[in-house]
Amino acid sequence: MDGAIAGSRLRALLVVLALEPGRVVSISRLTDGVWGDDPPARAANALQVLISRLRKSLDVPIESHPAGYRLVIDPDEVDVTRFERLVASVRLADDPTKAQVLREALALWRGPALQDVADQDFFQPHAAKLAELRLTATEDRVDADLRLGHDPTSELTALVAEHPLRERLIGALMRALCATGGTSEALTVYETARQTIANELGADPSAELSALHTSILRMPPEYVITNLSAACARPNCSSSSAALLRESETR
Numbered sequence: 366m367d368g369a370i371a372g373s374r375l376r377a378l379l380v381v382l383a384l385e386p387g388r389v390v391s392i393s394r395l396t397d398g399v400w401g402d403d404p405p406a407r408a409a410n411a412l413q414v415l416i417s418r419l420r421k422s423l424d425v426p427i428e429s430h431p432a433g434y435r436l437v438i439d440p441d442e443v444d445v446t447r448f449e450r451l452v453a454s455v456r457l458a459d460d461p462t463k464a465q466v467l468r469e470a471l472a473l474w475r476g477p478a479l480q481d482v483a484d485q486d487f488f489q490p491h492a493a494k495l496a497e498l499r500l501t502a503t504e505d506r507v508d509a510d511l512r513l514g515h516d517p518t519s520e521l522t523a524l525v526a527e528h529p530l531r532e533r534l535i536g537a538l539m540r541a542l543c544a545t546g547g548t549s550e551a552l553t554v555y556e557t558a559r560q561t562i563a564n565e566l567g568a569d570p571s572a573e574l575s576a577l578h579t580s581i582l583r584m585p586p587e588y589v590i591t592n593l594s595a596a597c598a599r600p601n602c603s604s605s606s607a608a609l610l611r612e613s614e615t616r
Contacts, residue, residue: 371422374415375419375422375458375484378395378419379419380425384443386438387438388435389435390410390434391433392409394433396409398508401485401487402486425438428570446490448474449498451470452470460509463505464509467509468506470504471499473497478491478492492526492587507520518542522538525554529561530558530562532558532571535558535574536577537556539581543584548582555574555577555578558570558574
């Protein structure tokens with residue numbers, strides 16, 4: 366969609382329509398998205414004026430229907446919808462496919478979710494849902510990379526710093542460090558996370574993260590792996606060592 370959209374209400378209107386591409390969006394829903402709890406007295410007429418203005422700014426048709434309005438567009442032309450479709454398409458895929466497709470999906474992001482309207486109450490649940498889906502897709506892609514023998518340690522270090530309570534990321538970083546010979550660093554990551562969780566949540570790490578920590582402590586020195594892709598190719602790879610390279614269940 367081309368064309369500069371000036372004005373917060375026009376941008377809000379476009380986002381509500383674009384979140385349901387190709388489908389009729391009701392007048393009441395559009396009114397809630399544009400004005401929230403303070404709609405004008407003649408909301409339907411005011412909405413009609415905004416639709417007219419939005420049509421002049423877009424190269425995509427907006428159809429009128431008795432129940433509302435429809436943005437006439439292929440859903441895949443809307444980044445949000447395409448992102449959601451790509452993520453859903455690889456839930457059961459093999460690791461090479463999953464890593465490739467999730468990279469494509471994550472590349473669609475150019476900032477925070479719905480950043481032009483995220484401060485409005487109506488859009489906050491949508492923004493939160495998309496932000497969580499983005500983070501989960503990142504975790505899935507990192508786990509696939511780990512199993513493929515890639516080393517995402519640097520990326521994971523930055524992600525854990527940004528999301529210090531996200532145990533799945535913490536576990537992935539511990540596994541990546543341990544798999545490349547950084548056992549002591551992995552233990553340090555756990556201890557830092559344990560303290561953060563205690564301070565912020567007044568709780569202990571999950572059973573899954575604690576089990577990963579225990580498996581690292583118990584891993585004999587001869588099982589320390591310095592090559593991710595070869596980690597479980599060795600004939601004498603122990604079950605605890607193998608567990609370090611499996612997908613974390615700390616969700």
